[in-house]
Amino acid sequence: MISxxxxxxxxxxxxxxxxxxxxxxxxxxxxxxxxxxxxxxIFKYRAKEGGKAAYMDGTDPKxxxxxxxxxxxxxxxxxxxxxxxxxxxxxxxxxMPAPDQTVRxxxxxxxxxxxxxxxxxxxxxxxxxxxxxxxHVVVGQTVQFELVSPDVIHSFSVPVFRLKQDVIPxxxxxxxFKTTQTGSYxxxxxxxxxxxxxxxxxxxxIEQPERYAEWVAANVATATVPPAPAxxxPAPAxxxPK
Amino acid sequence: MTTxxxxxxxxxxxxxxxxxxxxxxFFVKYxxxxxHKVIGFQYMITGLLMAMIGGYMAYGFRMQLAWPGEWxxxxxxxxxxxxxxxxxxxGTVMIFWFAMPVLIAAFGNWLIPLMIGCDDMAFPRINRLxxxxxxxxxxxxxxSFFVDGGAFGGAWTAYPPLSAKATMNLSPLGSTMWVLAVAxxxxxxxxxxxxxxxxxxxxxxxxxxxxxxxxxxWMIVVASILFMVSVGPLVAGAAMLVLDQQLGTAFYxxxxxxxxxxxxxxxxxxxxxxxxxxxxxxMGVCAEIITCNARKKFFGYKTLLYTVFATxxxxxxxxxxxxxxxxxxxxxxxxxxxTTLIISIPIAEMIFLYIATLAGGQIRLNVxxxxxxxxxxxxxxxxxxxxxxxxxxxxxxxxxxxxxIAHFHYTFVPIAVIACFAGFTHWIPKMTGKMMxxxxxxxxxxxxxxxxxxxxxxxxxxxxxxxxRRIYNYDHFPDLSTQALQDLRIASTVGLLIMxxxxxxxxxxxxxxxxxxxxAGNNPWQGTTLEWxxxxxxxxxxxxxxPTVYRGPYEYSVPGAEADFLPQSQPPA
Ligand SMILES: [Cu+2]
Ligand SMILES: [Cu+2]
Numbered sequence: 085m086i087s088x089x090x091x092x093x094x095x096x097x098x099x100x101x102x103x104x105x106x107x108x109x110x111x112x113x114x115x116x117x118x119x120x121x122x123x124x125x126i127f128k129y130r131a132k133e134g135g136k137a138a139y140m141d142g143t144d145p146k147x148x149x150x151x152x153x154x155x156x157x158x159x160x161x162x163x164x165x166x167x168x169x170x171x172x173x174x175x176x177x178x179x180m181p182a183p184d185q186t187v188r189x190x191x192x193x194x195x196x197x198x199x200x201x202x203x204x205x206x207x208x209x210x211x212x213x214x215x216x217x218x219x220h221v222v223v224g225q226t227v228q229f230e231l232v233s234p235d236v237i238h239s240f241s242v243p244v245f246r247l248k249q250d251v252i253p254x255x256x257x258x259x260x261f262k263t264t265q266t267g268s269y270x271x272x273x274x275x276x277x278x279x280x281x282x283x284x285x286x287x288x289x290i291e292q293p294e295r296y297a298e299w300v301a302a303n304v305a306t307a308t309v310p311p312a313p314a315x316x317x318p319a320p321a322x323x324x325p326k
Numbered sequence: 327m328t329t330x331x332x333x334x335x336x337x338x339x340x341x342x343x344x345x346x347x348x349x350x351x352f353f354v355k356y357x358x359x360x361x362h363k364v365i366g367f368q369y370m371i372t373g374l375l376m377a378m379i380g381g382y383m384a385y386g387f388r389m390q391l392a393w394p395g396e397w398x399x400x401x402x403x404x405x406x407x408x409x410x411x412x413x414x415x416x417g418t419v420m421i422f423w424f425a426m427p428v429l430i431a432a433f434g435n436w437l438i439p440l441m442i443g444c445d446d447m448a449f450p451r452i453n454r455l456x457x458x459x460x461x462x463x464x465x466x467x468x469x470s471f472f473v474d475g476g477a478f479g480g481a482w483t484a485y486p487p488l489s490a491k492a493t494m495n496l497s498p499l500g501s502t503m504w505v506l507a508v509a510x511x512x513x514x515x516x517x518x519x520x521x522x523x524x525x526x527x528x529x530x531x532x533x534x535x536x537x538x539x540x541x542x543x544w545m546i547v548v549a550s551i552l553f554m555v556s557v558g559p560l561v562a563g564a565a566m567l568v569l570d571q572q573l574g575t576a577f578y579x580x581x582x583x584x585x586x587x588x589x590x591x592x593x594x595x596x597x598x599x600x601x602x603x604x605x606x607x608x609m610g611v612c613a614e615i616i617t618c619n620a621r622k623k624f625f626g627y628k629t630l631l632y633t634v635f636a637t638x639x640x641x642x643x644x645x646x647x648x649x650x651x652x653x654x655x656x657x658x659x660x661x662x663x664x665t666t667l668i669i670s671i672p673i674a675e676m677i678f679l680y681i682a683t684l685a686g687g688q689i690r691l692n693v694x695x696x697x698x699x700x701x702x703x704x705x706x707x708x709x710x711x712x713x714x715x716x717x718x719x720x721x722x723x724x725x726x727x728x729x730x731i732a733h734f735h736y737t738f739v740p741i742a743v744i745a746c747f748a749g750f751t752h753w754i755p756k757m758t759g760k761m762m763x764x765x766x767x768x769x770x771x772x773x774x775x776x777x778x779x780x781x782x783x784x785x786x787x788x789x790x791x792x793x794x795r796r797i798y799n800y801d802h803f804p805d806l807s808t809q810a811l812q813d814l815r816i817a818s819t820v821g822l823l824i825m826x827x828x829x830x831x832x833x834x835x836x837x838x839x840x841x842x843x844x845x846a847g848n849n850p851w852q853g854t855t856l857e858w859x860x861x862x863x864x865x866x867x868x869x870x871x872x873p874t875v876y877r878g879p880y881e882y883s884v885p886g887a888e889a890d891f892l893p894q895s896q897p898p899a
Contacts, residue, residue, distance in 0.1 A: 089792070111713050115710045122684070136688065139884055141623050147625070166717070170719070177659070236487045248722050249653070276796040278480075278488060
């Protein structure tokens with residue numbers, strides 16, 4: 085469903101997609117059963133000349149079993165969904181595999197800046213590479229990220245990873261992903277953050293180790309200059325609303 | 327408890343209305359009235375007018391999304407700042423100034439005194455004050471569009487620090503006016519809620535026991551209780567937000583020791599029960615219409631009440647499902663996933679009871695019934711898609727996408743639009759004494775339903791394919807600039823245009839009803855509840871003489887009875 089339009093590029097993307105498919109199957113079944121019964125009853129019991137409606141108050145077990153039995157099955161479906169949802173959640177949000185690389189993501193009105201560890205693969209050292217609106221990672225590596233914001237709430241969303249995490253000013257929120265293929269994809273801000281929110285986009289570039297090493301070598305020299313915050317997104321000149 | 331107040335109340339009422347004998351001016355009769363029916367009309371009309379404003383906002387931003395950057399007829403060019411303000415105001419207006427006034431205040435005012443058989447609300451002057459405060463709140467909200475910096479654009483959830491700092495939201499006055507307007511609206515509904523609860527509990531007609539109260543009255547009472555219990559923390563939160571905005575305190579500012587997440591907890595502790603505050607009256611309206619037009623007793627009246635109470639209580643323990651990825655301790659997500667899925671149990675039970683009520687009926691598909699049945703059919707989709715968002719694992723992907731938008735519009739449109747029209751078409755013959763046009767009503771129904779589904783079905787897909795919320799132009803996002811997505815966005819906008827145009831039939835029908843609507847008589851739908859036993863429209867004081875209740879509210883098709891309905895007030899043979 086989702087992978088038809090949005091590729092699966094992280095190790096847990098397929099878990100989340102499976103969970104969504106599972107929920108879709110379970111609730112889809114009950115949805116169509118309920119709609120089917122609803123329309124069937126409307127058709128079957130439409131008013132007829134001289135007809136008389138049944139008189140029941142809904143306490144007779146002969147009648148209520150049509151509700152209580154489906155209800156038990158729904159409870160089972162709920163349990164199944166909870167189990168799978170919690171399992172997926174814990175895998176994505178409550179575990180922290182040993183990282184091959186650590187990056188810092190700074191979300192601010194209205195741009196993304198990224199701090200890469202540089203040749204020594206350690207953050208907060210002199211050889212860190214800082215970029216604007218472009219995050220470089222090595223395919224197949226586990227990346228740990230740290231999200232910070234100097235101003236308002238943003239949200240770090242990478243649809244191809246099925247990953248989303250709000251960025252909260254005053255906190256450094258950690259998370260992880262492990263990529264499965266090369267390519268370059270959108271990083272979106274998914275939490276409204278002001279007038280430039282609609283243009284707050286960055287790209288993640290997932291590369292083979294050799295290409296990544298080349299990129300590091302080419303950028304380590306220039307990386308000492310921190311990036312300036314981006315200008316607000318250009319908005320069309322507009323008259324006041326009437 | 328049930329018998330004492332009616333007469334005492336009538337005295338007080340007569341004293342307050344000694345001037346009734348002489349001609350009242352238009353102002354006193356319609357604008358300064360303490361009559362619950364007039365106040366119901368005031369709320370209904372104001373709510374519908376506010377819905378037009380909310381709809382205009384939706385028109386503006388959906389046009390922008392379908393044809394980004396183009397000039398929009400009737401709006402002009404929409405900047406990103408205005409886009410955010412439109413989105414914010416649309417959400418705020420539709421929930422606080424359309425759904426609540428129509429479902430709780432208008433129906434509550436119209437129906438509670440008429441259905442429990444008393445002459446007016448327990449506190450008529452508080453009732454008038456409630457509407458006046460509500461009207462002021464609406465003026466403050468609309469006024470925010472005309473101040474320096476324009477209306478607030480930080481979404482209806484108003485998360486700080488964005489909402490707290492003028493340097494970041496760029497609307498120093500608009501953001502404070504937004505908070506002020508919402509706070510005033512809460513005051514109005516607290517005043518209204520006190521009235522609804524007190525009236526329903528204390529002013530019932532002689533003979534009406536608790537289990538004889540019509541479902542819609544129960545629903546409005548429970549909704550009012552939910553509102554009153556949940557709103558306190560948010561009002562405290564709003565006070566802190568205004569202080570942060572105007573005095574530079576740091577309740578939500580981490581650099582001053584505050585915490586932005588605090589607001590989210592306060593907001594959603596109110597925000598989730600708020601869903602049920604509007605859902606329950608809508609379900610109540612539909613219960614009345616479905617029983618009446620299926621000519622059947624409600625299937626499991628008591629069971630329904632228990633599920634309503636259960637839903638109301640559980641709704642206070644699910645709020646953090648809006649915050650799974652907001653930076654709360656991830657272990658909390660597991661707890662809130664469980665509570666959220668638990669709430670699906672009573673809700674499913676409720677829907678099943680509605681469907682079961684149809685079995686064995688004699689279903690008349692008149693206009694109110696079409697609306698009421700479509701409420702059940704459409705709300706089902708809103709209900710089941712909520713599971714994707716309540717389950718933490720899948721919410722990681724769906725959070726803040728158009729899937730969420732599609733989901734909650736499949737709950738809120740049935741609530742605010744469909745149930746509103748259901749109740750309106752069902753009770754307007756009672757409130758005005760005139761029948762509406764059946765053909766125009768059906769045209770209005772079908773075009774609205776087609777438009778509505780065309781708006782929101784495509785949005786499930788765009789959300790699934792990655793469209794995230796509150797984006798004024800997707801051209802900025804390389805992965806979202808595909809033709810397929812754009813086609814779906816256009817389809818959704820076309821749906822909205824159909825839905826808006828469909829309301830022309832409604833306006834036409836109103837004019838037709840006004841000019842040549844046939845007389846309704848006391849009981850056009852052969853209903854059993856008390857409001858159908860008095861004149862249409864009910865005169866001052868509602869009932870002459872005051873009714874006595876002999877049976878439950880839904881005695882339709884009783885075996886052995888002559889007619890297929892036994893009114894609550896008809897003495898036993
Ligand atoms: Cu943003
Ligand atoms: Cu909720």
